[in-house]
Structure formats: C-alpha cells, structure tokens
Amino acid sequence: MIRAVNIKKSFGGTEVLKGLTTTFEKGKTNLIIGRSGAGKTVLLKLCVGLLAPTSGEIMYGDTNFSQLSKRDMRAIRMEIGMLFQGSALFDSMTVEENIRFPLDMFTNKTKKEKLDRVNYCLERVQLEGNNSKFPGEVSGGMQKRVGIARSIVLEPKYLFCDEPNSGLDPKTSLLIDELIHDITIEQNITTVINTHDMNSVMEIGDNIALLHQGRLAWQGNKDMVMDSDNELLEEFIFASPFLQRLRKAAVGK
Amino acid sequence: MNLNFLYHFGRYLILLRSALTRPEKFSMYWKETMRQMNDIGIGSLVIVGLIAVFIGAVTATQFAYQLQDSFVPAYYIGYIVRDSTIIELAPTITCLVLAGKVGSNIAAEIGGMRQKEHIDAMEIMGVNTASYLILPKVIAAMVVIPMLVCLAAAISIWGGYTASVATGLITDVEYIQGVRSFFEPYYVFMMFVKALVFAYILTSVSAYQGYHVKGGSIELGQASTQAVVYSDILILLSDYVIAIILTM
Ligand SMILES: Nc1ncnc2c1ncn2[C@@H]1O[C@H](COP(=O)(O)OP(=O)(O)OP(=O)(O)O)[C@@H](O)[C@H]1O
Numbered sequence: 001m002i003r004a005v006n007i008k009k010s011f012g013g014t015e016v017l018k019g020l021t022t023t024f025e026k027g028k029t030n031l032i033i034g035r036s037g038a039g040k041t042v043l044l045k046l047c048v049g050l051l052a053p054t055s056g057e058i059m060y061g062d063t064n065f066s067q068l069s070k071r072d073m074r075a076i077r078m079e080i081g082m083l084f085q086g087s088a089l090f091d092s093m094t095v096e097e098n099i100r101f102p103l104d105m106f107t108n109k110t111k112k113e114k115l116d117r118v119n120y121c122l123e124r125v126q127l128e129g130n131n132s133k134f135p136g137e138v139s140g141g142m143q144k145r146v147g148i149a150r151s152i153v154l155e156p157k158y159l160f161c162d163e164p165n166s167g168l169d170p171k172t173s174l175l176i177d178e179l180i181h182d183i184t185i186e187q188n189i190t191t192v193i194n195t196h197d198m199n200s201v202m203e204i205g206d207n208i209a210l211l212h213q214g215r216l217a218w219q220g221n222k223d224m225v226m227d228s229d230n231e232l233l234e235e236f237i238f239a240s241p242f243l244q245r246l247r248k249a250a251v252g253k
Numbered sequence: 254m255n256l257n258f259l260y261h262f263g264r265y266l267i268l269l270r271s272a273l274t275r276p277e278k279f280s281m282y283w284k285e286t287m288r289q290m291n292d293i294g295i296g297s298l299v300i301v302g303l304i305a306v307f308i309g310a311v312t313a314t315q316f317a318y319q320l321q322d323s324f325v326p327a328y329y330i331g332y333i334v335r336d337s338t339i340i341e342l343a344p345t346i347t348c349l350v351l352a353g354k355v356g357s358n359i360a361a362e363i364g365g366m367r368q369k370e371h372i373d374a375m376e377i378m379g380v381n382t383a384s385y386l387i388l389p390k391v392i393a394a395m396v397v398i399p400m401l402v403c404l405a406a407a408i409s410i411w412g413g414y415t416a417s418v419a420t421g422l423i424t425d426v427e428y429i430q431g432v433r434s435f436f437e438p439y440y441v442f443m444m445f446v447k448a449l450v451f452a453y454i455l456t457s458v459s460a461y462q463g464y465h466v467k468g469g470s471i472e473l474g475q476a477s478t479q480a481v482v483y484s485d486i487l488i489l490l491s492d493y494v495i496a497i498i499l500t501m
C-alpha cells in the first residue's frame with residue numbers, strides 16, 4: 001500500500017499539487033485520472049522519488065519514502081516497475097536488450113533463463129518475435145508495450161504506468177488494461193495507472209482518484225462512477241454529448 | 254560569478270561522490286568499460302596519430318630554422334623534439350583534442366539520456382546512474398588515454414625525423430644521436446602523470462555537463478560546448494600546476 005499524505009509540489013512560483021492525500025491499495029489497479037496538465041505525471045514521479053515534494057509525505061507501508069537516503073531509496077526502487085509517458089526505451093539497444101537490461105543488472109540468471117523471461121514478457125504484450133528490432137523501428141504503441149514488458153520483467157511489487165494505452169487502438173488498449181489488471185491480481189501488487197481513457201476507468205477502475213486543480217476531487221471505484229453526483233467527475237467522464245446521452249439512457253438522469 | 258562557480262564545483266563533487274560506489278553488477282560495468290575503451294581508444298587513433306606527426310614535424314622544422322648559423326650542434330634538433338613532445342606537446346595537445354572529440358561525445362550522450370528520461374528509467378530500476386554512466390567512462394579514459402599519449406609522443410618523434418631528415422636539414426645519424434642524448438626517464442613519468450590527470454578531467458567534467466542537462470536540443474548543444482571549453486581550461490590550468498609541482 002502506498003499513501004500520499006498532504007502532498008504539495010510547486011515549480012518555481014506555480015503550485016501544481018496543493019495538498020493531496022490519497023491511498024493506492026495493494027492487489028488493486030489504482031487509477032489517477034484528470035485533465036491534461038492536472039498533475040498526474042507529477043504525482044507519479046513524486047511517488048517514485050524522481051521529484052521531491054515541496055511538503056508532505058509518500059509512505060510505502062510504514063516507510064517514509066521521501067526521507068530515505070539514496071541507497072535505501074534504491075532498495076525500494078528495485079521492487080518498482082515503471083512505464084514512462086514517453087516510454088523511455090534505450091534507443092541504442094534492441095527491444096530484447098531493453099527488456100533484458102534489468103535482468104542483466106540485477107540478477108544472476110543464465111543467458112537462457114533471461115531469454116525465456118524476455119520472451120515470456122514479450123508474449124504477454126503480444127510482441128513475440130520483435131526481439132531484434134530497435135525502438136526507432138517499431139510504432140509508438142509498440143514502444144509503449146515494450147515499455148510495459150520492461151517494467152514487469154523483474155516481477156515488481158509496485159507497478160506505475162503513465163498512460164499505458166495512449167496511442168493504442170481500442171482493442172489493444174483493452175488488452176493492455178487486462179494484462180496490467182491480471183498481473184496486479186496474480187502477483188498481488190500495488191499498481192498505479194495514469195489515464196485519460198474512459199474504457200480503462202470502467203474496466204479496471206478498482207480505485208479511482210480524480211485530480212482537479214491540484215487537489216483530490218473525487219475518489220471511488222468504477223461501480224460508483226455511474227451514480228456519482230460529483231460534477232467534476234461527470235464533466236470529465238461524460239465529456240462528449242454522445243456519452244451524456246448514453247448515461248441518460250442507462251441511469252435516467 | 255564566484256557563487257556560480259562554487260555551486261557547480263559542489264554539485265560536481267556530489268556527483269563524483271555518488272559515482273564512487275560499489276557496482277550493482279560487476280560484469281555490466283566491465284562490459285561498459287570495455288566498450289568505452291574501444292570507443293575512446295580505437296576511435297581516436299587516427300586523429301591522435303595525425304596530430305602527432307605534425308607536432309613532431311613542425312617542432313623539428315622550426316628548431317632547425319632557429320639553430321641555423323648558431324653554435325648549437327645540429328643533432329640537438331632530435332633532442333629538442335623528443336623532450337618537448339614528451340614533456341608538453343604530446344600529453345597536452347592530445348588531450349585538448351580529445352576533450353573536443355571524446356568530451357563533447359560524452360556530454361551529448363549522457364545529456365541525451367537525461368533528456369529522453371533514460372536516466373530516470375534506470376534510476377527507477379534501482380541503478381545508480383551516476384556510477385553506471387560515469388565510472389566506466391572515467392576508468393576507460395584513464396587507461397586508454399595515457400596509451401594514446403605515449404603513442405603520440407612516439408609518432409611525434411618519428412614525424413620530426415621525417416621532416417628534418419627527409420628534407421635534408423640534418424642527417425639521420427645526427428637526428429638519432431639527438432634523440433638518444435640526455436634522456437631523462439623522469440620526463441616520461443611527467444608525461445604519464447599529465448595524461449592521467451587530463452583524462453580524468455576531460456571525462457568527469459564532460460559527464461558532469463551532460464548529467465545535469467535540462468531543456469532541449471539547444472541546451473544539449475550548449476552542454477556539449479561547455480564540456481569542451483571547461484575541460485580545455487582545466488587541462489591547461491592543471492598542466493601549469495603539475496609543471497610547478499613536478500619540477501620543484
Ligand atoms: N519539471 C517541471 N517544471 C515545471 N513545471 C512542470 C514540470 N513538470 C510538470 N510541470 C507542470 O505541472 C503541471 C502538471 O503536469 P503533468 O505532466 O503532471 O500533467 P499531466 O496530468 O500528466 O498531463 P497529461 O495528461 O497531459 O500528461 C503542468 O502545468 C506542467 O506545466
């Protein structure tokens with residue numbers, strides 16, 4: 001379980017997060033939603049220590065992550081997998097080398113064991129056979145999936161995904177959502193996902209946090225979305241007239 | 254200006270402090286060090302050789318001109334070419350050039366990784382990036398650059414031979430007699446000290462410039478330029494300091 005307690009974060013003079021408290025639960029896919037620029041990526045980076053909060057705490061269980069020394073932080077990070085919004089694949093390495101990198105760095109597995117693990121991860125993101133391509137040679141959506149494969153290769157306890165399905169078609173998008181959801185439940189890990197995607201919200205939203213203007217505007221699960229009265233949530237989820245009509249038909253309001 | 258200098262110096266020390274830790278995985282560091290040795294060493298052979306030939310040739314030709322009509326024996330040309338290249342020209346000029354070639358490359362490589370979030374991605378995996386990205390480069394350079402400098406000195410002396418003997422300034426017997434006169438092994442020691450220090454400076458300063466890059470391609474270009482400029486300044490400064498210390 002990860003808790004963000006009264007997190008504030010400013011860049012220069014602008015305060016992006018203004019005292020945010022929320023909990024990401026274990027064994028669940030925790031979603032962070034919010035408009036573009038709401039601070040989702042910033043929150044995710046605070047959680048993994050790539051940014052330091054101006055004030056407030058990030059707690060991993062009972063450990064105050066924000067106050068750890070670099071070395072202790074690294075120990076926790078070995079249990080973290082993260083997918084970056086821009087994938088952040090190492091572009092002078094092949095797909096296989098990218099996914100193998102954490103294995104090379106942190107395990108003593110044999111060549112064969114590593115290759116098996118890499119191929120297993122590639123299979124899970126439906127990219128089998130793309131081992132020797134370079135990131136520049138595959139599509140944006142495929143890069144995302146390679147990024148996911150790399151983030152799960154070490155069987156992390158905490159998985160962070162920054163918009164795992166932006167740039168994917170609806171079908172692949174769904175597959176990726178299901179994959180992340182399955183892994184979360186199989187391994188009983190804490191997963192945090194930033195997303196804009198309404199399908200994801202309705203499919204895998206075990207615990208949803210809506211960010212608005214630096215604060216937590218709403219928290220709940222996918223079953224609570226439909227009959228929530230929260231205006232911000234409504235505005236965000238049922239953004240198009242089409243969806244508003246659908247909702248009217250379904251719930252009657 | 255002074256505060257700015259202190260800020261960078263402090264941050265540089267902090268970066269080096271975190272670079273000096275036990276590797277996560279020795280074999281990965283070893284592999285990276287080997288790759289860097291190849292890049293820096295083999296990759297710089299041609300340019301270093303080319304420069305060295307001309308250093309020797311120019312030194313020989315100019316001293317021959319200065320010694321004309323003097324009472325200094327002609328074989329002194331060989332002696333002067335040997336000592337000036339070993340003590341000063343081979344280590345300094347080679348490393349100034351390598352700061353341009355290797356230093357800018359290091360700054361651009363690390364800076365690019367910073368901008369494309371590769372460094373962040375590695376950090377999240379638990380890799381000590383300060384160490385993994387910098388240590389192998391510094392070590393590789395400190396092994397390979399002294400070799401290059403040594404080679405440069407040898408080639409320079411040969412360049413001096415070609416320029417002075419082939420053009421008939423002196424005979425080959427005289428040149429070789431000069432090269433073999435008054436030899437001080439201590440000068441070779443000085444050459445290696447300089448090469449080691451310069452190698453360290455040009456890699457660590459360039460890595461520092463790249464590691465803290467922000468912004469976009471303009472800043473990356475600036476970092477790469479600054480890597481060369483600061484390395485060059487520091488190399489010349491330390492050249493002077495080493496000269497003072499080692500001749501005391
Ligand atoms: N390093 C930074 N320096 C200054 N401002 C920043 C920095 N990173 C983010 N911001 C600001 O913080 C705000 C939130 O950015 P963030 O990237 O978290 O948005 P987001 O919710 O992830 O948006 P999107 O859905 O478009 O990815 C933005 O206004 C952005 O300008």
Ligand SMILES: [Mg+2]
Nearest residue numbers: 040041085162
């Ligand atoms: Mg974002």
